[in-house]
Amino acid sequence: MQLSAWIAAALTFSMGLYSLCTQRHLIRICVALAVMESSVLIALIALAYSPGGAAPIMDGAGGPYVDPLPHALALTAIVIGAAVLSLSLALAILIHRTHGSLDIEMLRDGDAA
Secondary structure: OHHHHHHHHHHHHHHHHHHHHHOOEHHHHHHHHHHHHHHHHHHHHHHHOOOOOEOOOOOOOOOOEOOOHHHHHHHHHHHHHHHHHHHHHHHHHHHHHHHOOOEHHHHHHOOOO
8 A cells, every 4th residue: 555655656746747847838837836746745645654553542542553743744735735836826827917928938038928
C-alpha cells in the first residue's frame, strides 16, 4: 500500500513538473502547480500510513497508531494551496486584461497588446 502511494506521488509530481516546464500559457502553469501540490499531499498521507494502525483516540487500547500530524499538515497545505492558486489565477486574469495575452513568451518580448 505505502509503496504504491509513493509511486503515485512521484508520477503525479513528474507529470506536474513536465507540464510546468513545457507550457507557456499562464493558466496551464497554474494547473501544473496545483497538480504538483496534489502529489505532495499524497506523500504526506503516505507518511502517516501505519500497517494495522488505528486512529489515535484515547480509549486505552494499545497497539500501533496512525500519526495524525501529516493529516493536519495536509489540511494546512490544502488551504494554502487553494489560496495560492486563487491568487495566481487572479493575477493571470489581470495580466490578460492588461496585456491581452497569457503567453509568457509574448509577455517577455513585449509583443502583447
